[in-house]
Amino acid sequence: MTQTTEPQEEYYSLADIWQQVKGFLRYLRQQWAWLLIAAIMGIGGGILYYYLQKPAYQAEETFILEEKTPGGGGLAGLASQFGFDISSLTGSSNIFSGDNILDILTSRRIVEHVLLSKVDSNQTNGPTLADVFLDFSKLKKAWRHKPGLDTINFYRVSGRNSLSLLQDSVLHEVYKRVTQKYVSVSRLNKKGTIITVTATSINPDFSLLLARRMVKEASDLYIDIKTSVSASNVNRLQQKADSLLALLNNKSYQVAGMQINDANPALKSVLVPTELASRDRTVLATLYTEVVKNLETVRTTLMLQTPVIEVLDMPHAPLEDGKMKLSLVIIIGFFIGLVVGVGYVFIRYLQQHWAMNAAKNIPPLS
Known part of the structure; x- marks a missing residue:
């Protein structure tokens, strides 16, 4: 029987990874021209964005x-x-x-x-x-x-x-x-x-x-x-107060019209209507006082709520234009261009590294 051997997995130590990082950094320094071009293009893009953006x-x-x-x-x-x-x-x-x-x-x-x-x-x-x-x-x-x-x-x-x-x-x-x-x-x-x-x-x-x-x-x-x-409470109280005031005024005129001067003591019953009218007037006056008091309370409560x-x-004229400043867009454009440039150089470095490994029959670094 033939014994089959399983493919062995490649292992990389921290030293190997560090060597790859140093190799990329050396390559990055050699490609400084690409980084400079990318940074200049990023700055140019930022300036273009500044002049194209609308006022805010x-x-x-x-x-x-x-x-x-x-x-x-x-x-x-x-x-x-x-x-x-x-x-x-x-x-x-x-x-x-x-x-x-x-x-x-x-x-x-x-x-x-x-x-x-x-x-x-x-x-x-x-x-x-x-x-x-x-x-x-x-x-x-x-x-x-x-x-x-x-x-x-x-x-x-x-x-x-x-x-x-x-x-x-x-x-x-x-x-x-x-x-x-x-x-x-x-x-x-x-x-x-x-x-x-x-x-x-x-x-x-x-x-x-x-x-x-x-x-x-x-x-x-x-x-x-x-x-x-x-308003419904105020209106209801106001209507009640107006009704009571009208009744109170009528009752006052009624009491005044029932007054009898020099009434015969033997006929005291003739004073009963006047006494009843006076009592009704007193009751109406008391009710009217309480309703007016509550009406003022409601009005005061409403006034305290506003x-x-x-x-x-509060904003005041003239308003400042809130669009991004030129210095800020230049800085942002510079960093974006630099990041894109580093990414481009990194891709080229990987391509060269894979090409070298393929030529040597060495598995590429994944």
Whole structure:
């Protein structure tokens, strides 16, 4: 029987690997010209990128979300006797809790309302932020072959309800592009309540107005929500107070008309209607006093809840161009070119090493 021998695996010690590394470093020094060419090309690419990159005007507005929950104290208990829930005034604050505020700021309602706002608020038929975006984003130019889209504008739009079907579709497309690429909303830290709205575009006016108006629109929305919840309580209390006041006035006139001068002591029963009317007037006066007291409590509670959004930092014109500086792109280009050059030299070194091993019938280093 013939004994078959299994092929033996090649083993390399650390000394062998170190010899290969030193050999590559020697080869690398010999190929310095390739490294120089690669570095110069990287610098040239960085300079080219600097002049080709578009301006990036960034507007950043930071605000803090206040979660105020004023209580009505003892007066809230009096209001509850009449079926008025003062605590519901603060119930809507949960709408802005957690990360809901981030979704609300970039919601279609907020962003589209801002996009339809006039660049100059004093011009009723002036351009809107949506018109500015269509101009600098070159969307109209891309739509030049589509009838109606190449000349579309929002100059005469006075609100969301006045949009045509075509304008509504274009506005929705602008909203998607703006929220995906031009605006971002984030927290400074995960557990904090400081929110940052950042708008970046090649148009400084668009970036500035978009960041400012998004925060203002979100603040107005929050106040409207709080007001809509509390307004029902205020209106109900006001109606109750008005009704009680009307009854109290009527009862006062009724008591005055029932007064009998020099009544016969033998006919004391004639004074009973006057006494009943006086008692009813006293009861109405007491009820009216308590309702007015609760009404003022509700109004005070509502006043203490606004403003709920406090702006910390606001962008101001003129905005600085946020594109990368020339010195930075040169440094980055130099290192990228150097890395590419080293990689190219390394590949050539491996090719030569494999060719030499193949000529000597030596397995290549893997």
